[in-house]
Amino acid sequence: MPQKKRKTCRILFEPSGLATDVPLGATILEAARRAGVYLTSICGGDGYCGKCKVIVDAGDVESPPTTLLSPQELRDSTVLACQARIRSDLTVTVPRSHALDTGRIVVDSDAHRFSELPGEDIGEGAFPFEPLVRKLYLQMSPPTMDDQLADHERLYMAIRERLDVPLMQTGYRILQQLPALLQGAEYKVTAIVAERGGVAEVVDVEPGDASDCNYAVVVDVGTTTVVAQLVDLEAAATVDAEATYNSQMHFGDDYIRRIIYAEEHNAFDEMQRRIVHDVNDLVQTMAVRQGIELQCIASVICAGNTAMTHFLLNLDPRRIRRTPYVPAAAWIPPIRAAEAGIRINKRGLLYVLPAVGAYVGSDIVAGILATRLYEAPALSLFIDIGTNGEVVLGSKDWMVCASSSAGPAFEGSGVKHGMRAAPGAIERVTVTEDRELKFRTIGGEAPRGLCGTGLLDTLAGLLELGIIDRTGRFADSESERLAEGPDGLELTLVAGHDGQDPIVITQADISNLVRSKAGVYAAIQVLMESTGTTYDGLDAIFVAGGFGNYLDVRKAIAIGMLPDIPHDRIHFVGNTSVAGAKMAIMSRRALARAEQIAGRMTYFDLMNHPTYMDAFMQANFLPHTDLARFPSVQEAVTKTGTGNREHAE
Amino acid sequence: MPLPPVKETYSGQVNEITLGGGDRKSVTIGGAKTIPHGGDREATGRRPVIAVDVLDAPPEDWPPVLADAYADVLQDPAAWATKAVETVGAELLCVKFDGIHPDKGDRDADHAVQVTRKVLEAVDVPLILWGCGNDDKDNAVMPKVSEAAKGRNVLLGTVTEDNYKNLTAIALADSHFLISQAPLDINIAKQVNILVSDMGFPLERLVMFQTTGALGYGLEYAYSIQERECLAALAGDKLMAMPQICDVGYEAWRAKEAKISDEDAPEWGDAARRGPLWETVTAIALLQSGVDIVRMRHPKAIARVQAYINGLWGSDA
Numbered sequence: 001m002p003q004k005k006r007k008t009c010r011i012l013f014e015p016s017g018l019a020t021d022v023p024l025g026a027t028i029l030e031a032a033r034r035a036g037v038y039l040t041s042i043c044g045g046d047g048y049c050g051k052c053k054v055i056v057d058a059g060d061v062e063s064p065p066t067t068l069l070s071p072q073e074l075r076d077s078t079v080l081a082c083q084a085r086i087r088s089d090l091t092v093t094v095p096r097s098h099a100l101d102t103g104r105i106v107v108d109s110d111a112h113r114f115s116e117l118p119g120e121d122i123g124e125g126a127f128p129f130e131p132l133v134r135k136l137y138l139q140m141s142p143p144t145m146d147d148q149l150a151d152h153e154r155l156y157m158a159i160r161e162r163l164d165v166p167l168m169q170t171g172y173r174i175l176q177q178l179p180a181l182l183q184g185a186e187y188k189v190t191a192i193v194a195e196r197g198g199v200a201e202v203v204d205v206e207p208g209d210a211s212d213c214n215y216a217v218v219v220d221v222g223t224t225t226v227v228a229q230l231v232d233l234e235a236a237a238t239v240d241a242e243a244t245y246n247s248q249m250h251f252g253d254d255y256i257r258r259i260i261y262a263e264e265h266n267a268f269d270e271m272q273r274r275i276v277h278d279v280n281d282l283v284q285t286m287a288v289r290q291g292i293e294l295q296c297i298a299s300v301i302c303a304g305n306t307a308m309t310h311f312l313l314n315l316d317p318r319r320i321r322r323t324p325y326v327p328a329a330a331w332i333p334p335i336r337a338a339e340a341g342i343r344i345n346k347r348g349l350l351y352v353l354p355a356v357g358a359y360v361g362s363d364i365v366a367g368i369l370a371t372r373l374y375e376a377p378a379l380s381l382f383i384d385i386g387t388n389g390e391v392v393l394g395s396k397d398w399m400v401c402a403s404s405s406a407g408p409a410f411e412g413s414g415v416k417h418g419m420r421a422a423p424g425a426i427e428r429v430t431v432t433e434d435r436e437l438k439f440r441t442i443g444g445e446a447p448r449g450l451c452g453t454g455l456l457d458t459l460a461g462l463l464e465l466g467i468i469d470r471t472g473r474f475a476d477s478e479s480e481r482l483a484e485g486p487d488g489l490e491l492t493l494v495a496g497h498d499g500q501d502p503i504v505i506t507q508a509d510i511s512n513l514v515r516s517k518a519g520v521y522a523a524i525q526v527l528m529e530s531t532g533t534t535y536d537g538l539d540a541i542f543v544a545g546g547f548g549n550y551l552d553v554r555k556a557i558a559i560g561m562l563p564d565i566p567h568d569r570i571h572f573v574g575n576t577s578v579a580g581a582k583m584a585i586m587s588r589r590a591l592a593r594a595e596q597i598a599g600r601m602t603y604f605d606l607m608n609h610p611t612y613m614d615a616f617m618q619a620n621f622l623p624h625t626d627l628a629r630f631p632s633v634q635e636a637v638t639k640t641g642t643g644n645r646e647h648a649e
Numbered sequence: 650m651p652l653p654p655v656k657e658t659y660s661g662q663v664n665e666i667t668l669g670g671g672d673r674k675s676v677t678i679g680g681a682k683t684i685p686h687g688g689d690r691e692a693t694g695r696r697p698v699i700a701v702d703v704l705d706a707p708p709e710d711w712p713p714v715l716a717d718a719y720a721d722v723l724q725d726p727a728a729w730a731t732k733a734v735e736t737v738g739a740e741l742l743c744v745k746f747d748g749i750h751p752d753k754g755d756r757d758a759d760h761a762v763q764v765t766r767k768v769l770e771a772v773d774v775p776l777i778l779w780g781c782g783n784d785d786k787d788n789a790v791m792p793k794v795s796e797a798a799k800g801r802n803v804l805l806g807t808v809t810e811d812n813y814k815n816l817t818a819i820a821l822a823d824s825h826f827l828i829s830q831a832p833l834d835i836n837i838a839k840q841v842n843i844l845v846s847d848m849g850f851p852l853e854r855l856v857m858f859q860t861t862g863a864l865g866y867g868l869e870y871a872y873s874i875q876e877r878e879c880l881a882a883l884a885g886d887k888l889m890a891m892p893q894i895c896d897v898g899y900e901a902w903r904a905k906e907a908k909i910s911d912e913d914a915p916e917w918g919d920a921a922r923r924g925p926l927w928e929t930v931t932a933i934a935l936l937q938s939g940v941d942i943v944r945m946r947h948p949k950a951i952a953r954v955q956a957y958i959n960g961l962w963g964s965d966a
Contacts, residue, residue: 471810617836625839
């Protein structure tokens, strides 16, 4: 029987100009994935988040009815990319406000948004410089009749003259190649010796002196953003940094959605391919820019939430989202990077920092390492505001941790005009003397949306102006600044111009943000109440996360996200996931410390905690139902007299 | 050996408020410094008060046992109010404006104002004026009702997290008292109090209401939340120091066990006794939680609960 050839269609995406061929009947989202066009998809393609809107300029699609598109959008041939089935060749425009930037985030001047803060070298110098991977130039004397020591033992002896390594190991391949290699190089070789679970492994042997070329890549595998730094292990210096979006975002904005997607579509391999591709892309970019051969990069060290490290290594993540919430591994032994598909030196190693459990990952352990909370003399708090809001409370004596399902709102997801910290994102919002909102964007570009700090500032600004009340509801639904949008009432922040849509914030966005901040605060409250500690005794708060500019402490307190303690005790520490992982690659003692930290932390499961929901409901108010917790906010409100009258004595 | 009396002492106190007054009768509620039966009689504050329901329009869904008790006055709120005071013995009335609800007759503001005026003329006990629960309709009608009762120190209901601005503003302007409502959630109760207070409304003029559950229909939730609110007041939380009201009459008579007829459930006992008993048991249980006003309907239930209150609190505070 003749096989019927399936028709394929050519899909052209504008404005990127990327194109691909897909079978007739595929969805536009599938085509976008294939073409490498990034579309936001919170629901992972189930057709209910309404984020993947695109405009069909030419060609036929079959699009089921949905309430997520307005009549205007339907007239403009807007469709949901995940629902629209391709019926012919198409030209599709991806609206700029909905698309992720293709390509990489420009790091240069914005490096601090994704990595540690400039000029604030947290933790550096805390550990002696003893990198996990060493390159040793060994000048051995060739064997003679008086010195019949075998090649392999000769190599070990030479290494032990330089390093204190009681236990050593060598791979079979190296052994096979060793005699020819040593003879050919006249016993002058460079050995790559790497720490591997307490054993020093001879990873590779190269002829001649290659010891000055020893690089490592440090990666923060984030749910939203993947950040990498290239580190020169000889000079103990960071030579480059690069960030990109996690291309798994196609399959859902949070990792629980991605696990569900992977399960339903048996796409675990695909998940790994995506994240490994992202990492390889970053490594390649930095290596090319610095003129370094991949051969010279002998190690990669990663930190990230537990789901992300599982995806990276293709470990079974399914029970992360199911009781009793058990990951495949919290401590992952070093493996050959090539086994995971990461392209560096082909025998190079992949290290993953240890995690605490399913919901407190190695990025948090890295944060504790970097902020040195584990040796803090007084009570300190570490908060990582990402897709999940993880909180660690403690000091040198004890540490407890929890993860609030804060949601990705402060990363710009789940918010109509939310976006990642990228050029054009509103990152700072201030209230002017004329009681108007003033916006500043990253790169000074025309505003395209709001990133985390911009959203936080907006929330504080709307509250200050009385545009929203303490529940986060628009105070005056009759106000002329408000309009009824497709998602309910919305406030226009930036009027549309030059064909750009206006930037609005909807009632649903605000409720989302309030819930996010409530999740973080409630997690802090539960940990503090469970340990019988008080805000007065809190010596420092470290706020980590790469969600935009520096947080405005006053505003973070005004909306009740951070406890009301003196501002000088609150420190913004940027991406501590990268910082901590870098410390570990540079010092094996730091890695040992990270393992201790992971083992020392006591995890509090908030989902089943008896008072978490109550604490959350209390925090689901601006700043908080218990106003006595925010004395400085009350003071400010009374001073500015925005209609708040105090009746309590 | 005699057992020493157990006395609980607290730092806070439930606010005391007086509804009505002037040339009309008044009733004072609140003032508890301890939980019900938790110490000396004086420390338990004013005795709880029953508010007898009067509806602005004839109810369509009342079971015969309940409707029969007011059969001669259902059409006339003024006569109903008079009967409630003179025959049932009400010292506080709750005029419930169900008839303005879009689904229950959609009567206009004029109607509501007329009802208010007539009831105020017919009786001289203090009033609670309670909207229909439809936000838009209440926002349109209740301000006019409030105005019609200006100077009478009535208790207006209700404001919620979603709809508090109109009624708060008008209650403030007309110097009335106000009921803040929450859906069985102590945190939302406090949040509504804060929102109302942010508009400049004095906390001392607020009464709190949590959605009530009747016997068999969530009574224990209502009990717990009311008790927690009472304990919060006694612990000194000024934002939770308001007296509380619950709605037993409406909730108890929604219960199948209260309203089903003898023909349909002969094995459940005489409907004429069963319904009022359901209301009585619900009211008496909730009175232990520290609630200050109990809205009720059936004369037999009211008489029994009043006797209970008189027995435990004394007939006069």
